[in-house]
Amino acid sequence: MRDVDYAKLGLKAGLEIHQQLDTNKLFCNCPSDIREDAPDKTIKRVLRASAGETGSVDIAAAYEMSKQKHYVYEYYNDTICDVELDECPPFNINPEALKIVLQLSKMMNAETVNQVHVMRKTVVDGSNTSGFQRTALIARNGFIEVESDEKLNRIKIDTLCLEEDAARIISRDQDHDIYRLDRLGIPLIEIATGPDMRTAKQVKDIAGFIGMMLRSTGKVKRGLGTIRQDVNVSIAEGARTEIKGVQDLRMIDTVVELEVLRQLTMLKLRDEIRARIKKLDLSNEIIDLTEYFSDTKSSMIKKNVDSRVYGKFYKDFKGFFGFEVNPSRRFGSELSDRIKAFGLNGLIHTDEDLNKYKIADEVKKIYDALNLDDSDSLIMIIGTEEKCKFAFNKIDETIKSFYDKGLSKEVRNAREDGTSSFLRPMPGSSRMYPETDVKTIIPDLSEIEMPELIKDKVVRFEKKYSLPAQVAKELVFENDFEIFVKKYPQVKPVTIAEILVSTPKEVKTRFNLEIDVELERFRELADNILAKLNSGDLAKEAIIEIMVEYAKGNTIDFSIYKTNEEELISFIVNLISKHPNLNSAALMGETMKKYRGKFPGSRIMELVKKYKGE
Template identity: 75%
Template sequence: MVLDFNKIGLKVGLEIHQQLNTQKLFCNCPSEIREDPPDGIVRRILRASAGETGVIDAAASAEIEKQKYYIYEYYDDTTCLVELDEEPPHFINSDALRTVLQLSKMMHCGVVDQVHVMRKIVVDGSNTSGFQRTALVSRNGFIEVESEGKVHTIRIETLCLEEDAARIISRNPDYDVYRLDRLGIPLIEIATGPDMKTPQQVKDVAAFIGMMLRSTGKVKRGLGTIRQDVNISIENGSRVEIKGVQDLKIIDKVVENEALRQLNMLKLREEMRSRIKLELNMQTKDFTSFFSNTNSLMIKKNIDSGLRVYGRVYKNFRGFFGFEINPGRRFGSELSDRIKVLGLNGLIHTDENLDKYKIFDEVKNIYASLNLEDYDSLIFIIGNKEKCELAFKKIDETIKSFYEKGLSKEVRNAKDDGTSSYLRPMPGSSRMYPETDVNTIIPDMKNIDIPELISDKIIRFEKDYNLPKQIAKELVFEHDFELLIKKYPQVKPITIAEMLVSAPKEVKTRFNLEIDTESEKFIDIADKILFRINSGELAKEAIIEILVEFAKGNIIDFSKYTTNEDELITFITELISKHPNLNTAAIMGEVMKKYRGKYPGARIMELVKKYRGE
């Protein structure tokens, strides 16, 4: 289905969260993600507290309903009492704050007079304290981004500095396990206005902001270090926040699928309102006895473990639960998402293919016993009575709200296929209140400079150093490149570039040997090679051969790769005397056998021609 995004009134805003490559925000612990076994654990139960308005936030209430406890894994040497919420936060990390101020200047934002750290209530277990610390640093800025042949002005509504959450290790019905290595890593949060009108614009803006962030030289790189939350709405729909889009390649697909989901949900609502008068007054019934001899291994296993099969009738609902709203997702999937947060495994509804569950006969008998018509529907949930009653209450509340009010504001979780699943209600201002353990900060904009954008740096490298575009792209993060150009003026920039970028790849491709180009040892050997090329002791042709020996771990004997012109001339003249009938190419071949990598090929050819009298 091809969507007309202008016609449906698509509006999209971004919230980009980028980890900074500094120590943690409120302590001196390293921002290091670890996979080795932790040194210890603590167990906590979190409770929601009222925010600044005196009201408990809806999202926080939804989390408390899960009735979970949380286990936190920690390390003795890279986590401390601040992460465990056993010690007040220290002063805010000055390097992190400086980076946010720098980005504020790059995005034309107005920096606030005072930075106040706030507590944002989060009781999903991802913070040991039950809140996340966040601080507004600047607002009301803009960036200009080229997309689809036009330059678009995108508002930057806010720029915040906050602490990252703990890292989820496992989820279980009654508890979740988190690791504290990620908790407290500084995050920049950039919130744009809802100014993007097509999925491609969203992709281009996200890429441009990512480039700006990397231009500071202070951000972490790699999977999980940057996360995009996408706020999407269409006309007559509702604002939905899709969290955790990590792969920029699918962000346009996520936007398109959410627009499609909202469109289909609106079509479903129109059909429901035209076909039925909503009455949700049926009681939950225990249907376990109908499944006593079931062929469904899944249901039998659950019954044998002591769980029951509960169900509820939905009059005249045939076709509604099976209504497709996204590829592979139906209205029943939406309802199932809402009860999974209770620790249940979802639901079964009668719009599904019941043969898949091997319960066709059981459902047929239930229909007969209740005198139901073909256009009636049933939902089954497996669990204990308390949780199933709560689940049906949630389902009915969701259906009633959808029927009467339309789409709800909600937070959804991005899936790998570009669709999304329900996560929780949209949080509001009720979850914010002041952090009393951190002093007010007066931002100092003195000496805050604007770094060169990566896009501009690539163009400059191409122009100033006559580099191919791809090599220029790879060099923008090589801080040593321009230092080496200044240090060794007799070496061509392309030779230095190939030394840092192309040569290690060639060693890997031709000899299957790895070179860690970020290691101090590589920087040292590169410096030694370039020093000798600059002084004329070494030919650039020797670079690959030397790096192969380096990659093998051998000690480099540079005398093997150096020569002088007198020795070279002697060899050439003697060769010509012994073989006067050999042509220039043949003489060149013999000389290169001995001196390849020790002297520039062009100079060897020049000498061969000279002493052959050409």
């Protein structure tokens, strides 16, 4: 796929980037801390979709509601309040979070709205206790300019929104899901670009550039799960697909490439089905096949002892369900995705290797009993009669729509290998309606300042402080660096950089000891080291030894590293007096045994030669 002609295919791609802001929650003053300790309490909810402003229920919300699940929410007494539980109205928008989004709007040349109105976006997948997500449009019609594919690309920024993050999924079961409310309500900025990207590389480069702009504010959370990238992809004969939850920037171009491949192969499959089957007939009955598996050796069927096996055959479909649409993904996988959401474990089809399920003999008996041709395919589902019949209806709807119209607009879930799986239909306009519990805000831009972009800061650090490029890139996230440079003028900036970035890595490499540079204890250690370097009470050579002792968990006694040149000179003079025949190298070796780490080696050699008379 690396050499594909995207222009010929008519590729259009865009991004929706969701970044957590490093503030308290959006509509209350609870901390935005993700916790792993045991929750204090749980509540149970059943969610139903409401009609939006158009008077109709959104298609995606209706799909989620059709799963007929209930939801369990875990929470903590000390960091979760009634707002997250949907037991009281929200408070006003967090002003700090709003200021960050206004700052980014300015950075992206966007037009700020005259009034900020909070809206409710219907979400009934259980990720919000209220059944909706609060979101507010802050700015629109912006642009950024990004170098990619050896040219400068102007990318439209359609909207910048401020919204609340969803609850965190803990586990899923057939009839219920469990969520934790620590993430619900964390402020998110949502940045939506126009469909202006024409290659997979452009998508990756532009996502990276936007991420750099976000980090340049110094006010966004960092770490796994704090930023999520949704990628919108379409080709000329395909359909718009939104792939949600790409967390690793390095995978974005692969995700785009594989989605283009999926759409191309799906279109090829549609053409092959149409060529073989001139008139699609899906009227065959759903059959209870349980009796054929009464003596089965299949562990998959045995473990579902209270369920039944239902099947349906599809005339002349042989080979179609096994048609590969992505690496390790087949048309059968696409159909299976659509029924797993309803508490079923997927499906079995006869294009698979039935020996791996230990049901090849049973299926042969079924084919013989039903007089099926080798050109026919059989799909089997294990579950209750109600769920299996519902699942076959979904499968038939999907096949018919695919045969008649080709690909449909849908939301898909990103997988670790870059492929994706069906999540739900593409939502429509019916999911939004006003939030009446939050007052309208008039945005104030008078105090909004533009931060220095990280890419510009890296260049400045390289030039101003004579730092290597890689060290400069790491230091741009260290707010203490320039504070220390101003605070300790007698210490070279390169030395400060080494203490904050390079030396902890050296300790790990040489001694296999970890130093967490994010801890406040490390900041205090760095401050103490620099203070003593600045006053001349510590030699640079002692830093590595001090860091090793710190990494071992030992208390640092700086007095043993204190420098006293008069004492050093006295030691050298006495050493020469006792051993007048030793050469300078030998005298240097003896002196270093006692004063290594307290004085630079060059200074010790200088004094040895001076008092040796060389």
